[in-house]
Amino acid sequence: MSKSIGNALASKKKVSKNQVVFFDYRDERKLKRFINDQGKIIPRRITGLSAKEQNLLTHSVKWARFLAIIPYVADEYK
Structure with a gap:
């Protein structure tokens, strides 16, 4: 059976290419957008x-987790 990739492509959270992307480890709202x-x-x-x-996003998320700004896992998985 082949999997349908139509829904996967439609649900991409693309970041606008014309804006400068800067990830600050203190900006919890922006980082949570990229965490499931x-x-x-x-x-x-x-x-x-x-x-x-x-790579910048990953580094910022890991640093925010280390400083306990965002959790390592969600509450329902603890």
């Missing part, structure tokens, strides 16, 4: 970020 329900970082093929931007 389980607390995992959403991959670049879904977010539409470049490799450099995804």
